[in-house]
Amino acid sequence: MSSIIVKNAAKYLPESIKNREDMRTHFAAVGAQVDSLFDIGGRENHPYISDYRQETSVTMATKACQAVLDKEGLTLADIHGLFFVSDAPEYTVPSNAITIVNALGEGNDGAVKFVMDLNQNCTGLLSSFDMVSAYMKTRNDLKRCLLVSVFNSTHVSHQDDPVTFGFLTDGSSALLLEKTEQDGKGIVDSDTLIGSDGWELMSFPAAGYSKVFKEETTLRERTLRWEVGPAGWIPDKYMEVLPQLLERNGLTEKDIDYFICSQFHEGLVKKTCELMESSMDKWLFVSRDYGYAGNASPGFAFESGLESGKFTEGKTIVWFSFGAGYTLSALLYKF
Known part of the structure; x- marks a missing residue:
C-alpha cells in the first residue's frame, strides 16, 4: 500500500517584524498592556504585512509554495494538485488555489489536475493533510501535491485589539506531499x-x-x-x-x-x-x-x-x- 509523506516544507514570513517593545509601544497608545499576554502565550517577534495593497494571503502562499519547490528543484509542471488552507482567504471566487497555480505557472500548463480551498481554522493544516493524504491514495494521477496554509491577521484584526492584532501574526507554510510505495510511512x-x-x-x-x-x-x-x-x-x-x-x-x-x-x-x-x-x-x-x-x-x-x-x-x-x-x-x- 502506498504512503503519503512530507517530502519537504518551507515558510514565508513578511519582512516587517515587530518585537515586544514595538508592540508595547503600539498598544500603549490605546491604553492596553500586552506583556502578560506575551509572557504566557510565548511571544517575542511578530511578523506583519507592512502594505496590505501589495501583500495578501495569496501572495504569501505563493511565496511559500515557490520556496518549497526551489528546495526540491521542482516547478509547477511537477505538481499534480494544489490545496490552499486558510480562514483569511483573499477570495471566495475564484478559488485561491487556482490563483496560486496561475502565479506559479504563468497560466495553466495542464500539469495540475486538482485544486481546492479548505478551512478548519487553527486545525486546518492538520485536518487538510489528513484528508488530502487519503484522497491522494485514491487517485493515481496525484503523485505530488502542494498543501499550503496561510494566515493574514493584518487584514482580519482590528489594530487596537491586543487579543487579535497583538496575539496573531502573518505568514504561510507549504508542505510538499509525495506518494511513495513504502508502506507504513x-x-x-x-x-x-x-x-x-x-x-x-x-x-x-x-x-x-x-x-x-x-x-x-x-x-x-x-x-x-x-x-x-x-x-x-x-x-x-x-x-x-x-x-x-x-x-x-x-x-x-x-x-x-x-x-x-x-x-x-x-x-x-x-x-x-x-x-x-x-x-x-x-x-x-x-x-x-x-x-x-x-x-x-x-x-x-x-x-x-x-x-x-x-x-x-x-x-x-x-x-x-x-x-x-x-x-x-x-x-x-x-x-
Missing part, C-alpha cells in the same frame, strides 16, 4: 474531537458576510471578534485524544520522538506536556520566533524539525492543534 493514524459549545466566541467577519458590506456595519463588526475566556480546560481536551491515539497503535509517550504541539499558547503546551508525563525537549514550539499564524504555524514547527535534523528516518511524531468552535485534530506520523 506518513500519517498512520489520526483522531479528532469536536465541540460546538461556544462557537460564537470567535467569528470573522464578526457581523457575518451577510452584513459585512452594509453601511451600518462598523469596522469592528467587519473584523475578527474573539471573546477571550479561560483556556485552562484545553489540555484536558487534548488528553481525551492523545493517549488513546497512541494506545490503539501500541505506543506510549516514550515511543514518540517529537510532538508538534499547538503553537497557539506556550502555557497550555507546558500543561499538556505535564499531563502526558513527557519532557519539553520533545515538544517543538516556535511561536516565540515566528509569532502565531494560526493554521500555518504547525508547518513552521515541522520545517524547524526538518532543518534541525531532528526528523530522520524511523522517527515517530505526533502533530496536534486546537481551533475555534472548537475543533481538535491529532496526527500520528512516521518517517
